[in-house]
Amino acid sequence: xxxxxxxxPGSNCDVDIYEALHSVCGAQVEYVSHKATSLTGFxxxxxxxxxxxxxxxxxxxxxxxxxxxxxxxxxxxEGKLVFGTCNGFQILxxxxxxxxxxxQNDSMQFVCKPVSLTVENNRTPFTSRxxxxxxxxxxxAHGDGxxxxxxxxxxxxxxxxxxxxxxxxxxxxxxxxxxxxxxxxRGNVLGMMPHPERAVEEILGGTDGxxxxxxxxxxxxxxxxx
Amino acid sequence: MKTVRIYVTYKPSVFDPQGASIxxxxxxxxxxxxxxxxxxxxxxxxxxxxxxxxxxxxKDIAEKLLVNFNMETYKYEVxxxxx
Numbered sequence: 001x002x003x004x005x006x007x008x009p010g011s012n013c014d015v016d017i018y019e020a021l022h023s024v025c026g027a028q029v030e031y032v033s034h035k036a037t038s039l040t041g042f043x044x045x046x047x048x049x050x051x052x053x054x055x056x057x058x059x060x061x062x063x064x065x066x067x068x069x070x071x072x073x074x075x076x077x078e079g080k081l082v083f084g085t086c087n088g089f090q091i092l093x094x095x096x097x098x099x100x101x102x103x104q105n106d107s108m109q110f111v112c113k114p115v116s117l118t119v120e121n122n123r124t125p126f127t128s129r130x131x132x133x134x135x136x137x138x139x140x141a142h143g144d145g146x147x148x149x150x151x152x153x154x155x156x157x158x159x160x161x162x163x164x165x166x167x168x169x170x171x172x173x174x175x176x177x178x179x180x181x182x183x184x185x186r187g188n189v190l191g192m193m194p195h196p197e198r199a200v201e202e203i204l205g206g207t208d209g210x211x212x213x214x215x216x217x218x219x220x221x222x223x224x225x226x
Numbered sequence: 227m228k229t230v231r232i233y234v235t236y237k238p239s240v241f242d243p244q245g246a247s248i249x250x251x252x253x254x255x256x257x258x259x260x261x262x263x264x265x266x267x268x269x270x271x272x273x274x275x276x277x278x279x280x281x282x283x284x285k286d287i288a289e290k291l292l293v294n295f296n297m298e299t300y301k302y303e304v305x306x307x308x309x
Contacts, residue, residue, distance in 0.1 A: 103297055105243070106243050148240060148296060
């Protein structure tokens with residue numbers, strides 16, 4: 001399985017995701033520039049955190065126009081795994097692969113700390129190595145992570161079990177329904193504000209992010225819908 | 227040339243943390259008569275003479291780029307030409 005890590009101008013967690021997958025999990029990983037137009041040969045694509053295009057206009061709004069975007073959409077439509085964390089999640093909503101939007105934290109503060117999460121759905125290719133409803137700790141680091149969608153969209157996400165991660169005990173940003181991460185209906189696109197790639201070795205403060213990368217390496221590609 | 231000013235704000239149903247915070251500050255100034263503050267942004271977009279349908283162009287630009295309809299709404303006005 002070969003994994004692409006997309007590098008946008010302003011990405012700053014690209015190395016973290018690369019090393020989590022390559023050094024820690026032993027996966028075959030390559031950086032791919034936002035200027036590239038093809039992801040042929042890759043089985044999964046990672047959209048890293050950071051501040052792509054300086055967060056101009058809205059977080060993730062300009063990245064949607066990068067040359068690489070049509071190739072990412074193609075991979076999603078083929079059932080290949082697409083993962084975005086933090087700014088990557090914001091980009092996935094702006095490009096329409098995930099519903100809703102990420103708005104400024106209710107506190108208006110940039111929040112950088114470990115938070116408790118509940119794994120709400122372990123039947124996705126990204127979470128199969130977690131126990132259902134297990135509580136984990138991952139770092140967050142964002143100023144615009146408050147998940148918002150209209151009530152019909154929220155209801156649909158809940159009914160379809162598309163809420164994959166939920167903040168436990170404390171909601172750090174004002175996200176509706178304490179939502180920390182969601183997947184698409186098919187389950188092959190996941191976006192989340194917390195950073196699993198920053199929790200893959202004990203020296204980093206914990207390893208609760210490791211099962212996510214091992215899960216996606218287990219699965220590779222989601223089978224085409226029947 | 228024509229300049230269009232496009233205003234983008236949160237939808238009324240969406241909590242505006244900056245607006246709420248500024249409202250609190252205004253109350254601290256003693257202006258307790260202020261009931262609501264909305265913060266938004268505006269874009270001055272200047273078109274050249276070749277524009278055939280300003281309205282269509284503004285709608286396209288706003289709805290495909292400047293506004294995120296999940297949480298935002300917009301309005302616009304055509305500014306008077308510079309004298």
